[in-house]
Amino acid sequence: xxxxxxxxxxxxxxxxxxxxxxxxxxxxxxxxxxxxxxxxxxxxxxxxxxxxxxxxxxxxxxxxxxxxxxxxxxxxxxxxxxxxxxxxxxxxxxxxxxxxxxxxxxxxxxxxxxxxxxxxxxxxxxxxxxxxxxxxxxxxxxxxxxxxxxxxxxxxxxxxxxxxxxxxxxxxxxxxxxxxxxxxxxxxxxxxxxxxxxxxxxxxxxxxxxxxxxxxxxxxxxxxxxxxxxxxxxxxxxxxxxxxxxxxxxxxxxxxxxxxxxxxxxxx
Amino acid sequence: xxxxxxxxxxxxxxxxxxxxxxxxxxxxxxxxxxxxxxxxxxxxxxxxxxxxxxxxxxxxxxxxxxxxxxxxxxxxxxxxxxxxxxxxxxxxxxxxxxxxxx
Numbered sequence: 001x002x003x004x005x006x007x008x009x010x011x012x013x014x015x016x017x018x019x020x021x022x023x024x025x026x027x028x029x030x031x032x033x034x035x036x037x038x039x040x041x042x043x044x045x046x047x048x049x050x051x052x053x054x055x056x057x058x059x060x061x062x063x064x065x066x067x068x069x070x071x072x073x074x075x076x077x078x079x080x081x082x083x084x085x086x087x088x089x090x091x092x093x094x095x096x097x098x099x100x101x102x103x104x105x106x107x108x109x110x111x112x113x114x115x116x117x118x119x120x121x122x123x124x125x126x127x128x129x130x131x132x133x134x135x136x137x138x139x140x141x142x143x144x145x146x147x148x149x150x151x152x153x154x155x156x157x158x159x160x161x162x163x164x165x166x167x168x169x170x171x172x173x174x175x176x177x178x179x180x181x182x183x184x185x186x187x188x189x190x191x192x193x194x195x196x197x198x199x200x201x202x203x204x205x206x207x208x209x210x211x212x213x214x215x216x217x218x219x220x221x222x223x224x225x226x227x228x229x230x231x232x233x234x235x236x237x238x239x240x241x242x243x244x245x246x247x248x249x250x251x252x253x254x255x256x257x258x259x260x261x262x263x264x265x266x267x268x
Numbered sequence: 269x270x271x272x273x274x275x276x277x278x279x280x281x282x283x284x285x286x287x288x289x290x291x292x293x294x295x296x297x298x299x300x301x302x303x304x305x306x307x308x309x310x311x312x313x314x315x316x317x318x319x320x321x322x323x324x325x326x327x328x329x330x331x332x333x334x335x336x337x338x339x340x341x342x343x344x345x346x347x348x349x350x351x352x353x354x355x356x357x358x359x360x361x362x363x364x365x366x367x368x369x370x
Contacts, residue, residue, distance in 0.1 A: 052307075052311055055311065055314075055315050055318045055319065056311055056314040056315055057314065058314065059310055059311065059314075060310050060313070175288075178288075179286060179288040179289065179292075180286065181285075181286035181288075181289045183289055184288070184289040184290075184291075184292025184293045184295075184296065185292060187292065187293055187296040188292050188295055188296045188299075190296070191296040191297075191299040191300050191303075192296070192299050194299070194300075194303065195299055195302065195303045198303070198306075198307055201310075202306045202307055202309070202310035203306050204306075204309065204310075208302070208306075
């Protein structure tokens with residue numbers, strides 16, 4: 001029964017992605033311009049890192065290749081968030097347009113449906129760029145006998161990072177039930193998560209470091225996964241990542257259900 | 269000049285309909301500023317000068333850039349795109365004022 005449910009969720013997710021792709025391809029030139037725009041943004045980020053390393057040998061202990069691994073990890077997470085659930089664009093859009101009723105009356109979990117409502121296919125370009133950077137930065141990876149295991153751990157941490165970013169998005173964007181105008185919520189989540197695109201070791205202040213490791217765990221989005229590739233396995237960091245992903249997911253789920261209770265539909 | 273001030277006043281009033289949005293934007297600016305300061309502080313831990321700029325000059329440049337970014341970045345491109353897509357651009361073009369300044 002559980003397996004059947006899971007299969008149903010996956011099927012709906014893929015249908016959502018397919019519809020998003022078809023919607024985008026209705027305006028092909030717009031899609032290509034957006035994809036080029038995303039690529040240009042990624043290239044500029046890499047150029048910025050390159051320029052920085054023209055003047056320094058390392059950034060708080062990270063070499064050029066290692067710092068690019070952090071950037072690539074962030075690109076990967078950001079790309080997956082946009083491509084698979086458009087950073088929860090379905091939630092804010094439907095509340096703004098008064099069409100959330102259509103979603104919450106469907107016989108499927110409303111959080112799931114609102115999450116997969118939209119995906120931005122042009123953002124796969126971020127994932128492709130990230131993979132390209134990985135292929136170029138193998139010098140930064142710690143090649144030891146545990147390399148294969150470290151890659152497995154890295155993928156698990158990547159999954160945790162996705163859950164953390166998703167949960168931060170859900171926590172912030174659920175506020176749309178109260179504030180209605182969601183434009184600032186977008187900027188807040190973007191600017192918060194963007195802090196993690198560089199190694200979080202750049203924050204020297206202890207309070208800020210503590211804040212970005214626990215309350216807003218930005219360190220676990222890109223820096224910690226990249227550390228596993230660079231320095232190898234670290235049990236406390238691995239367990240912390242899993243723990244934070246669970247805590248954030250459960251909290252965001254509870255907050256979503258709480259927000260939903262306060263939703264007054266356009267027709268009521 | 270009077271009509272420009274009237275437009276600015278209207279725009280401010282419209283912005284403050286959703287006050288949380290205004291506060292939200294300022295909160296997000298804090299994270300933007302924090303990241304920029306942190307990255308340049310980390311860079312200047314390893315070097316005294318970056319292409320002729322010392323730390324104080326770079327921070328001054330950053331503050332100037334952030335001020336311009338926060339005050340001028342109001343998403344005109346999205347507004348124009350939306351007006352063209354929804355067909356509301358013609359309403360503005362008929363008015364005796366510059367569309368961009370509205």
